[in-house]
Amino acid sequence: MNIPSVSMASLKERVASVSLKSVLLPLFGILVFVLLWQVGASRVHTSLGTFPGPTVVYEQWNSLVTEHQNERIKEDKFYERQEKRIDARQAKDPSYEGRLIDYTGKPTFFDQIFTSLYTVLAGFGLASFIAIPLGILIGLNSSVYSALNPVIQVFKPVSPLAWLPLVTMVVSASYVSDDPMFSKSFLTSMFTVTLCCMWPTLINTAVGVAAVEKDLLNVSKVLQLGWITHVIKIVIPSAIPLMFTGLRLSLGIAWMVLIAAEMLAQNPGLGKFVWDEFQNGSSDSLGRIMVAVLMIGFIGFLLDRAMLMVQRFVSWDKTQVLR
Amino acid sequence: MAQAELGYPEKEELKFGFIKLTDMAPLAIAYEKGYFEEEGLYVTLEAQANWKVLLDRVIDGQLDGAHMLAGQPLGATIGYGTKAHIVTAFSMDLNGNGITVSNDVWAEMKKNIPHDADGKPVHPISASALKPVVDGYKAEGKPFKMGMVFPVSTHNYELRYWLAAGGIHPGYYAPAKGDTSGQINADALLSVTPPPQMPATMEAGTIHGYCVGEPWNQQAVFKGIGVPVITDYEIWKNNPEKVFGVSSNWAEENPNTHIRVVKAMIRAAKWLDENNNANRPEAVEILSRSDYVGADYDVIANSMTGTFEYEKDDKRDVPDFNVFFRHNATYPYYSDAIWYLTQMRRWGQIAEPKSDEWFMKTAKEVYRPDVYAQAAKALIEEGLMVASEFPDFDKEDGFKAPQSEFIDGVTYDGKHPNDYLKSFKIGLKGDDQI
Numbered sequence: 001m002n003i004p005s006v007s008m009a010s011l012k013e014r015v016a017s018v019s020l021k022s023v024l025l026p027l028f029g030i031l032v033f034v035l036l037w038q039v040g041a042s043r044v045h046t047s048l049g050t051f052p053g054p055t056v057v058y059e060q061w062n063s064l065v066t067e068h069q070n071e072r073i074k075e076d077k078f079y080e081r082q083e084k085r086i087d088a089r090q091a092k093d094p095s096y097e098g099r100l101i102d103y104t105g106k107p108t109f110f111d112q113i114f115t116s117l118y119t120v121l122a123g124f125g126l127a128s129f130i131a132i133p134l135g136i137l138i139g140l141n142s143s144v145y146s147a148l149n150p151v152i153q154v155f156k157p158v159s160p161l162a163w164l165p166l167v168t169m170v171v172s173a174s175y176v177s178d179d180p181m182f183s184k185s186f187l188t189s190m191f192t193v194t195l196c197c198m199w200p201t202l203i204n205t206a207v208g209v210a211a212v213e214k215d216l217l218n219v220s221k222v223l224q225l226g227w228i229t230h231v232i233k234i235v236i237p238s239a240i241p242l243m244f245t246g247l248r249l250s251l252g253i254a255w256m257v258l259i260a261a262e263m264l265a266q267n268p269g270l271g272k273f274v275w276d277e278f279q280n281g282s283s284d285s286l287g288r289i290m291v292a293v294l295m296i297g298f299i300g301f302l303l304d305r306a307m308l309m310v311q312r313f314v315s316w317d318k319t320q321v322l323r
Numbered sequence: 324m325a326q327a328e329l330g331y332p333e334k335e336e337l338k339f340g341f342i343k344l345t346d347m348a349p350l351a352i353a354y355e356k357g358y359f360e361e362e363g364l365y366v367t368l369e370a371q372a373n374w375k376v377l378l379d380r381v382i383d384g385q386l387d388g389a390h391m392l393a394g395q396p397l398g399a400t401i402g403y404g405t406k407a408h409i410v411t412a413f414s415m416d417l418n419g420n421g422i423t424v425s426n427d428v429w430a431e432m433k434k435n436i437p438h439d440a441d442g443k444p445v446h447p448i449s450a451s452a453l454k455p456v457v458d459g460y461k462a463e464g465k466p467f468k469m470g471m472v473f474p475v476s477t478h479n480y481e482l483r484y485w486l487a488a489g490g491i492h493p494g495y496y497a498p499a500k501g502d503t504s505g506q507i508n509a510d511a512l513l514s515v516t517p518p519p520q521m522p523a524t525m526e527a528g529t530i531h532g533y534c535v536g537e538p539w540n541q542q543a544v545f546k547g548i549g550v551p552v553i554t555d556y557e558i559w560k561n562n563p564e565k566v567f568g569v570s571s572n573w574a575e576e577n578p579n580t581h582i583r584v585v586k587a588m589i590r591a592a593k594w595l596d597e598n599n600n601a602n603r604p605e606a607v608e609i610l611s612r613s614d615y616v617g618a619d620y621d622v623i624a625n626s627m628t629g630t631f632e633y634e635k636d637d638k639r640d641v642p643d644f645n646v647f648f649r650h651n652a653t654y655p656y657y658s659d660a661i662w663y664l665t666q667m668r669r670w671g672q673i674a675e676p677k678s679d680e681w682f683m684k685t686a687k688e689v690y691r692p693d694v695y696a697q698a699a700k701a702l703i704e705e706g707l708m709v710a711s712e713f714p715d716f717d718k719e720d721g722f723k724a725p726q727s728e729f730i731d732g733v734t735y736d737g738k739h740p741n742d743y744l745k746s747f748k749i750g751l752k753g754d755d756q757i
Contacts, residue, residue, distance in 0.1 A: 048546075081360060089331075089363075101336050101365040104354075106614035172383055184385065266372045276370060279343055279519040280617025281542060288613070 450489020
């Protein structure tokens with residue numbers, strides 16, 4: 001291939017500027033932060049010892065990993081013992097049908113991450129399932145908007161900590177079953193997340209739908225599109241950017257709300273991990289909480305990135321700057 | 324004596340709650356040593372945020388049972404606070420609590436305490452040493468505040484007992500008039516703080532002292548924020564502490580499971596006290612794991628291995644600081660239940676006068692030595708324990724002999740609760756009502 005030397009040079013320049021901006025500067029930022037953290041932490045003394053710096057956090061991370069591995073070994077032994085016990089009982093009483101019971105040991109840090117992740121996705125999923133159709137409806141119809149707006153405005157700023165007691169009591173009272181498919185704690189966390197995180201999606205979808213360009217509306221009229229086709233072909237695609245802004249805000253809120261709800265209600269997840277460690281008051285506690293804090297932040301970041309990728313995939317306007 | 328073989332458990336999968344305190348040890352040991360599994364029970368142990376949440380979750384069935392304050396099954400059954408029928412067939416331990424005051428209060432108190440030849444304060448310390456401090460606060464118009472863990476907790480009654488014995492009025496409850504703060508006529512204002520938060524609350528200056536179980540007194544010593552002044556062993560030698568509570572519906576539906584749970588816990592309690600506390604270091608290691616109590620090994624070991632550290636570097640031997648099996652610690656005596664009921668009456672939580680028969684009837688509704696006896700007999704039959712380790716079930720009437728080793732020298736006879744109440748200077752008795 002014959003590449004003109006000028007553009008070759010500019011290409012080099014671009015590569016250099018990109019690697020400086022996307023790799024070196026962030027690295028520099030992280031490095032400065034870690035340094036400040038290490039220096040700052042060593043100066044904060046609490047009654048549980050010095051505030052954890054990066055080295056302590058690294059040690060605690062390793063100990064959490066070891067704990068997780070040990071727990072898995074214990075789990076295997078637990079199942080082995082159980083099988084033996086079932087066999088012994090069947091030998092005595094052939095009509096007995098053994099049923100393997102799930103491991104009863106403590107959830108490790110990583111189990112708690114997993115619990116929190118699926119709880120937040122379930123809550124966020126439910127919120128989106130309600131908020132997007134409702135948002136489209138109130139965006140299209142100004143009368144419905146006027147009717148629902150006061151309710152939305154009043155419930156939007158309510159803190160998760162205020163919803164939680166109500167949700168807990170309602171779930172305990174109404175979800176009664178001998179063989180429940182979901183645990184009550186999962187439902188309480190999930191509904192609290194849903195109640196708190198649906199608003200940005202709802203409002204942004206409504207605004208996006210209401211702001212469809214005149215030209216597009218006219219096109220729809222000229223082509224005499226049916227209502228459903230109009231919504232699917234014209235309204236939703238043009239509302240997508242704002243809808244995603246709402247979804248990303250919602251997901252961020254969902255994640256923050258979940259941790260708070262877990263801490264308050266002692267529902268399984270990262271929030272409970274943090275609270276348990278706080279109550280332990282051991283010399284490792286602060287380090288472990290710091291590991292959890294970093295993990296919560298990192299997962300929040302990943303969730304946002306994931307949402308961004310979905311948006312890139314769905315959005316028709318590939319030139320739009322997304323950040 | 325032969326009996327029908329104990330049937331299989333009705334419910335194999337169980338979830339028990341506990342609060343992060345060293346006296347939950349029988350549960351942790353029964354789990355870790357496989358005693359629950361040997362009974363065919365698959366138990367999950369779950370730490371609870373506070374005593375109220377724990378009780379509510381036992382009542383609504385989220386928990387099958389829990390490590391409870393002895394006053395909780397009694398309080399719930401007579402309808403103080405929450406109304407629900409809770410029973411217990413297993414007493415978890417004797418002693419194990421302490422009263423801690425902040426450094427400032429201790430500095431003031433110390434002036435009123437005699438010292439021995441080595442210059443160390445003479446124990447036990449009476450609350451009369453605290454009285455001038457409290458009077459000082461009153462004179463300045465400042466409230467003197469102390470923490471305890473729950474309105475019907477052992478800690479509330481122990482703290483009140485100690486204060487009243489030293490001439491400090493801890494205040495009355497008047498539930499009929501809607502007063503559940505327990506601060507009527509009080510010199511010292513007592514309020515609820517969950518156990519693990521005690522040191523932090525005192526450090527923040529919200530309370531000036533507290534009564535709590537271990538390791539939260541020793542934690543104050545380690546953190547250098549307070550000084551334990553007395554253990555409950557010195558207030559009432561070998562007083563009953565926690566119990567294992569289940570709802571009475573659960574007990575009716577799962578009789579074999581209930582007996583098997585008690586069996587596993589009796590074995591755990593025995594293990595904890597075996598060979599003169601030889602297993603305690605191992606128990607401390609288990610308790611210090613973050614899933615159980617989670618505090619540092621050294622903090623837990625301080626009280627669990629037969630010592631107790633009062634002021635920093637003033638570590639003394641208290642071999643019976645926490646008893647799990649000796650002295651028939653696990654047997655649910657009616658007289659223990661009645662003592663708690665007398666204190667509820669003494670401080671007005673039971674507003675109306677009650678007859679001696681009422682005390683007896685209530686104790687029998689809640690305490691279930693019959694279940695305990697079946698568990699013990701099964702253990703004897705299996706050769707895991709011997710009869711001499713238990714009370715003689717054929718003769719046992721559920722009453723300890725009158726006890727007189729209280730800090731104020733009063734004698735307690737569970738058979739005559741109303742007479743017992745009359746022996747106190749401070750407290751409701753007879754027909755008194757607030």
